[in-house]
Amino acid sequence: MNRSLLIYACKRVVYAVPTILGLLVLVFVISRVIPADPAALVAGEMATPQQVEALRKQYRFDEPLPVQLVLYLKRLAKGDMGKSLYSGRKVFDDLVDRFPATLELTLVSMVLSILIGVPLGILAALKRNSVLDHLLRGVTVAGLAIASFWLGIMLQLFFSMWLGITPLGGRIGMSVDPPASITGMYILDALLTLNGRALWSAAVHMILPSLTLAFASFATITRFTRSGVLDVVQQDFITYERAMGLPPRLVIYKYLLRNAIIATVTQIGLLFGLLLAGTVVIETVFDWPGLGLYAFNAIVLSDYQAILGVTLLAGIAYVTVNLLVDIALSLIDPRKAET
């Protein structure tokens, strides 16, 4: 049994390789089909024609596309993603610096929406058509409908401007030194280095952005959990377990839940993409120095190499998370590992 699981996990990892290769090709093609001169984009608006031509030679943009693709892959393998116009640094270094901030924000939002969404979804299903169920339906529809930038600004107005209990933006207080970098995620690093001051400041700064980002995914998770539970409740094996008089709590929290959660876990993989996309807006609203804000600035400035770098990194993160979700699913449902 454990062996077939391991084989399945290895297979999944192997299958992820062509997916990522496909992603690389896609990113490359996108960069070449946009109706603009790549050399001019790399050089920036202020460049002279001579500078553009020099860059065209340097990056070999005059070669045929297949050759360029190979060159692109070769450069990537060395970690060379070009230079950012906006920061003046190597894109690769920018990404390494900024990715942990986004990862931290996304992970906290994901955990929040799971911790709140799953229990509420179960409750809504078990107390179907109760006041709570109707209330939750309203809240989740709002979660899916409300634009996150609007919600973010409203939260800032209420909690930061009016009540003054949360910071307006940023990752950590002006007067607080960031914790020693281990993972680049402030909360985690502060915990690891037992830095209480940084932990408190980082946590407080996390509240509004993560809640704003989590709202939509919380809504999706609640709805999928609810429908998952309702679907499993009427399965024969639940009727059988009830008929055999197993304690209701055991039937619900052990036998029912593990089946019901399959739909939710599948959804989490897809939601991760949504959250990553959401960070572009959220990080701009909350001045969060992560990938999303970087991408926003890069787009505004037509910072060509930076945009490609972010796209590629986000794609790889998405593929990785879905790989993990697939493996998690096979742990929950052994039938998955055998198909």
Add this chain to the structure above:
Amino acid sequence: MTGSNDRLLEVNDLTVHFHTDRGVVQALDRVQLFVDRGEVVGLIGESGSGKTTATRSVLRILPPSARIAGGRIRFDGRNLLTMSEKELNATVRGRGISLVPQDPFNSLNPVFTVGTQVRDILKWKGGRGPSGSIEMERALDMLREVQIPSPWEQLKRYPHQFSGGQRQRLMIAMALLPRPGLVIADECTTALDVTVEAQILALLRGLVREMNVSVLFITHDLGVASQICRRIVVMYAGQDMEDAPSERLFERPGHPYTRELLESLPTPGGDIRDIPGEVPSLLRPPEGCRFHPRCPSASADCRRKRPEKVEIEPGHWVRCFHPVESQP
């Protein structure tokens, strides 16, 4: 019907309604049924005749749309309809009465090993040894009884890794593990193919005799019922029509419906014969005897009044104004 100390399960005038969007489905109409200790009773009827509703009422696992509108259900002298959920779980479900479900393919939880599911039945349904430990040894013995080879290895496997016949053997083992007084076998061989069905029937028959457990055997298949049941209760459209010892039911059925049913059994080389007419909708069931629109001997009485059960011979009851006198 005379009461006796041997009576294990007694269902009296049970009436069950389903409240649906299209109206009230009158699924059961004052059904009477009993099972004595050590007895194997068949409950026979076409689909929709109320067999499953009757057994779900006994276990009180009806869907939320169902209401028990009247009647009594007594098990081992105790009223099941007034019992709390907690009491039912503690003393009846899986203890006094256990279930071999209809569909072995969907009745085991797909995401837990068979061992986990067997262990929970043992843990919660009285499989603890003197020291309070869970008697896995007894579970292994039981799996050997139902002829599952190398049971210890099997416990680590998941339901989808077993064949249908093996799964039904597992369900039988799980039903018998708590040493119940009564086993309800709900169409437990319907989903299996014929050869496997015969094996499962033989196994069940042997175990039941060996353990002296009562069985309420639900089926739509007269042939299957005749192989295992000492007594058979025939249901039609939510009413119980006849209750007789098996051999007698086959030789001299007392109810016109039973007779039609027996005549519609395919015989080698014979013609296939239907009962004329259609099964009525239970949203608006016929007044009186629900079989009267299709009955060759229906009279004016049959259209107005539901007949009482009459004992035409000791142990042979028929709910009919015009019981069939003798086999023509």
